[in-house]
Structures are given as C-alpha cells and as structure tokens.
Amino acid sequence: xxxxxxxxxxxxxxxxxxxxxxxxxxxxxxxxxxxxxxxxxxxxxxxxxxxxxxxxxxxxxxxxxxxxxxxxxxxxxxxxxxxxxxxxxxxxxxxxxxxxxxxxxxxxxxxxxxxxxxxxxxxxxxxxxxxxxxxxxxxxxxxxxxxxxxxxxxxxxxxxxxxxxxxxxxxxxxxxxxxxxxxxxxxxxxxxxxxxxxxxxxxxxxxxxxxxxxxxxxxxxxxxxxxxxxxxxxxxxxxxxxxxxxxxxxxxxxxx
Amino acid sequence: xxxxxxxxxxxxxxxxxxxxxxxxxxxxxxxxxxxxxxxxxxxxxxxxxxxxxxxxxxxxxxxxxxxxxxxxxxxxxxxxxxxxxxxxxxxxxxxxxxxxxxxxxxxxxxxxxxxxxxxxxxxxxxxxxxxxxxxxxxxxxxxxxxxxxxxxxxxxxxxxxxxxxxxxxxxxxxxxxxxxxxxxxxxxxxxxxxxxxxxxxxxxxxxxxxxxxxxxxxxxxxxxxxxxxxxxxxxxxxxxxxxxxxxxxxxxxxxxxxxxxxxxxxxxxxxxxxxxxxxxxxxxxxxxxxxxxxxxxxxxxxxxxxxxxxxxxxxxxxxxxxxxxxxxxxxxxxxxxxxxxxxxxxxxxxxxxxxxxxxxxxxxxxxxx
Numbered sequence: 001x002x003x004x005x006x007x008x009x010x011x012x013x014x015x016x017x018x019x020x021x022x023x024x025x026x027x028x029x030x031x032x033x034x035x036x037x038x039x040x041x042x043x044x045x046x047x048x049x050x051x052x053x054x055x056x057x058x059x060x061x062x063x064x065x066x067x068x069x070x071x072x073x074x075x076x077x078x079x080x081x082x083x084x085x086x087x088x089x090x091x092x093x094x095x096x097x098x099x100x101x102x103x104x105x106x107x108x109x110x111x112x113x114x115x116x117x118x119x120x121x122x123x124x125x126x127x128x129x130x131x132x133x134x135x136x137x138x139x140x141x142x143x144x145x146x147x148x149x150x151x152x153x154x155x156x157x158x159x160x161x162x163x164x165x166x167x168x169x170x171x172x173x174x175x176x177x178x179x180x181x182x183x184x185x186x187x188x189x190x191x192x193x194x195x196x197x198x199x200x201x202x203x204x205x206x207x208x209x210x211x212x213x214x215x216x217x218x219x220x221x222x223x224x225x226x227x228x229x230x231x232x233x234x235x236x237x238x239x240x241x242x243x244x245x246x247x248x249x250x251x252x253x254x255x256x
Numbered sequence: 257x258x259x260x261x262x263x264x265x266x267x268x269x270x271x272x273x274x275x276x277x278x279x280x281x282x283x284x285x286x287x288x289x290x291x292x293x294x295x296x297x298x299x300x301x302x303x304x305x306x307x308x309x310x311x312x313x314x315x316x317x318x319x320x321x322x323x324x325x326x327x328x329x330x331x332x333x334x335x336x337x338x339x340x341x342x343x344x345x346x347x348x349x350x351x352x353x354x355x356x357x358x359x360x361x362x363x364x365x366x367x368x369x370x371x372x373x374x375x376x377x378x379x380x381x382x383x384x385x386x387x388x389x390x391x392x393x394x395x396x397x398x399x400x401x402x403x404x405x406x407x408x409x410x411x412x413x414x415x416x417x418x419x420x421x422x423x424x425x426x427x428x429x430x431x432x433x434x435x436x437x438x439x440x441x442x443x444x445x446x447x448x449x450x451x452x453x454x455x456x457x458x459x460x461x462x463x464x465x466x467x468x469x470x471x472x473x474x475x476x477x478x479x480x481x482x483x484x485x486x487x488x489x490x491x492x493x494x495x496x497x498x499x500x501x502x503x504x505x506x507x508x509x510x511x512x513x514x515x516x517x518x519x520x521x522x523x524x525x526x527x528x529x530x531x532x533x534x535x536x537x538x539x540x541x542x543x544x545x546x547x548x549x550x551x552x553x554x555x556x557x558x559x560x561x562x563x564x565x566x567x568x569x570x571x572x573x574x575x576x577x578x579x580x581x582x583x584x585x586x587x588x589x590x591x592x593x594x595x596x597x598x599x600x601x602x603x604x605x606x607x608x609x610x611x612x613x614x615x616x617x618x619x620x621x622x623x624x625x
Contacts, residue, residue: 020325020327021324021325021326021327022325022326022327022614023326023612023613023614024609024614025614043619044621045408045618045619045620045621046616046618046619047618048378048408048617048618051376051617051618052373052374052375052376052617053376056376056617056618074473074623075623076473080623083623084621087621102506103506104505104506105501105505105506105507105508105509105547106501106505106547108547159323160322161322208322208325211325211326212321212322212325212326
C-alpha cells in the first residue's frame, strides 16, 4: 500500500493546498472537494475567530476531517514564527504548523537559518513542524536533525508559477532526505506537479496556480490527477529516456 | 547614504530630453521585460507610454494576480486629533485655518475603536495632525495600545518622528507607516510648507527609513499629486519605494496616488492630473516593483475605484470619515478633506465581490502581545 505518513498520520492525498488568494472563502469547500486534498494550509494572519461576520472566518470553510496546517506568513524571524505558531494553537488550529519565515519582500524567498531556529524550538514544544525552505541539502539535513516532520523546498519563488526551476537541488534533497519532501511554491500547472512527483517528491502543495485559474475547481481536480499520475509513474520505475538511437555499430563490439 | 542622496542624483536630470527620445518600440520592449530598471520605469511615465496603457494594464493585472491573488484588503482611517502646527498650503488642518479643532480623550478613542471594530474592520490607520502639544507621542502611544485591543493591524499616519519614538510605537503595537512626501521637489516643498516642523524637507524624506529601522513591517509612500510635475514626482516616488525595498528587505512597500481634493486651504497653483494619468502612474509602479501593494483611497470616486480593482489594487478604504471621531462623536472635529467615495463598508465589499475579488478584512497578526 502506497501511503504517505507524516507524524504518524496516514495521509490519503499527496496533493496539499493553500487557501490564500482565492476570490472568496466560499469557493474553498469546492476546491477541497475537487482536489480531494486532505492537508490544507491557512495563513494564521488571515484567521479571525472573532470575525464580525462568520463569512470572514476562513476556518468555517474547512471540513473537520482535513488536516489543518497553520502557516506563519508575516514572520520575519524565528521569534515571530514561534509566536504565530503559539497563536495558531491557541486559535484551535491544532499543532501542525508550516514555518514560513520571509524577510525578503522583493522575491519572498525563505530564510532557512531562522526557519531552522524556529523548527528546533517548536519541535521541542510538541508541534508537528513542516518548514518551507530554499532547497539546500545541508539545511534540509539540519531540519531533519531538529525533528521536522517533513521539508517543503520551493520549486520557484512563491506566486511565480514558473515550475521546477530548482530541479537539480530538489532531486538531491529527495534522494538524500528520509523524511517526506513536499515541493511547495512555483508549481504553476498540473504538469509541474506531475514532474515533481515523478522525481520522487512525496507530495506537492499549490495555491496560486489554483487561485489564479479561471476555473479553480476544475484545475484543482486536474492537479489531483496529475499528482496521482506522477506518483504512479514514480512507483512504476519508468525506463530511462534515450537521447540517441542505439548505435548499429557498437563501439565495444570487439569485446568477445 | 539615505534616499536624499538618490534625489540629488536626479536634481538636474533632463526629463524632457529623456521623454522625447522614447519610442513606441522601446515601450513595447519594456512591457515585455521581466525586470525593469529605473530608466525603463521612467519611460513608462512618458507621453509615448500613454498610448500603451492597455498593454501595461494587462501586464499589471497578471503580475498582481500572481503575487496578491484575487484579494483586496479593506481598512478604514481613524482620525483622533486635528490640532496642527504646520502651514501646509494644500491642507485643511493648516494651523492658520479657523476650523473646529479637536483631540479625542482616551475614553473617546476607545469608544471610536469599538464602534469601528463592530462595523467589521480589523485594519485601521491612526491619524493626527502635527501637534506635540495636543497629540504628543505619549498620547499616540496610548491610542495604539487601545487600538491594539480591537484591531489586527495599526498603521500610523502621523507626523514625522525620531527612530526611538517609532520604536516605542512599534513596541506598543503599530506595524505600518504611511508617510506621503507631498512633493519630492525640494524647492517647491519649501514653498508649500510655509511653517511648522514639517517644513524640514530632508527630515520628512528620511522618515520612512527611520520607521523601517525601528521595525515597521510595511510602508506606504507617494507624493500628493497636483503640487508639481507628475512624471517627476511619480518617478522619484517609485525610486523611493525601490530604495526602501532594497535597504529594508523585510518591509512591504505600498504605493498610492493621492490627488489633491477640495479642502479648507488656499493653494491654487495646481498641476492637476486626470484619471488616465492616475492609471498610468499606478501601472508603471506595478511593473517597476511587482510585489508592491497598491492602495486606493477615497480621494477617488466610487466608479474609478471599482474600475481600478483588476489593475492591481491590493488595498481599499471603506466607511471613511476624515473627521476627528467621525464614527461616534456628535460634534466631530473638522474633516481633513472631502472624500469622493462615501460608500459604507458593505457597499465597498459588494463592489469588490462583484469584480470577482475577495474583500479581505484581516491579513495581519500583531507581533506584539
């Protein structure tokens, strides 16, 4: 049975989704349904449990059987990420947290160093920590050492929809890191998601690609299928593509 | 080095010759580029670029969709005092204007905050005139502490402070700063600011940098359009944003394009700009700094604001009163200017929704307890 397990939790779908950028909270349940996603991230800064109108609270739109992962968007250092994680727990978001520490407003690249510091603290406090990182092998190893439950390296900067620009680095992380690797950010279309899964990523997260599509519900389904296809392709150990046709006059034909 | 040094570089720049040399082909190439340099940006402010406004709009729309999604954040201003020591010729709060001056007591601030919170707002801007006598930093700090109980985000739109003073306010719970330079032209600045502490051009120009050093998360910038040549103002405004973004990489930069509105002042030598120009400026800024936020205030009318949404607007005010205590006081203090868009929160929400966008009430979590 091909199961994804994170922090002892069996996860049915290898397609994770983010809930920002959509045209309405109302569309989120339909997205969850068509994507069959089980792991859903929400920016803590967007959660308003005391919202004057219930439609303003995103949590009212996420099924209870989903695994809610609060992210620490807005944090510029470890201390702020830790604070936001604590608030997320106090807000009823559970203890799964995606650490997002960004002190670069131009490219929105994550700060691996501060992310590692926040991970060390939050793991000790009992959080299930999923750190969002630039794909650096040594940092990924340090995060494993710190007790992260998965690592979430980026394919390209957030929101760019550019695909797997960091492919070579992602491959190395997938090969060398023994905890689940979830490719996050930069996934712009289903084929990107399939490519990540074929490479052996354990899961993929997308948000902008869904939110900016004209039909977010339909593309969510397309992503689900692409992730499934990519996973099956990975498991089937496909033949290696050849750039050249087999030579009719082998160079080592004399070795008999 | 500060942004003042950058302004000096362009003091004698020959804008006219630059604009004359810009061709349609150049504009088309610039629009197709991934990354614009400062002269590309200036070219987009040229008369030639006016003809390409639709292509610029398409690009800005796509950029904004990628980075900000279909979200527009809603906020409202809270005026707590309008005493002022400045003589700004374009402003209703000018200390020589005989208007109804007022400063809210802290109880009144709390009452106003509760009313604004119960309307549904979570992001507010705190505004005062410049009076260290009637609205000193200690008073503003007390206000921030009160607002902190009701709101997720508190932006300061007050007089220029020292870095240490900003640090105090950040510690009390303020997270953002709006500081309009009014005009980047030093000579004109001196002419339209006849007296008061605000007369110091350089001190005001460097204010966003002091606030960033003190730890604010977000700054709003822009000249007041109508005082001077808009192309030069927009150019330096954009460079100011780029400078802040580079120097303080964790700070979000936001632009707005405020145009002079009718007010109790007397300044008449206006360089008025039309709606098409407002659009050209907004688009050029978005193409130059793709991750910059775009804020449209109620200085623009409701129709214009609705139409601007898909062009990359990320923030809009609603339910605006520019009067001191305008949400609760029976006799509020004089308004700063006439708003063009008098819609309630619900009306603005509906307008955003009808454009296919999501009116977001909360998109920040205070980093102080």
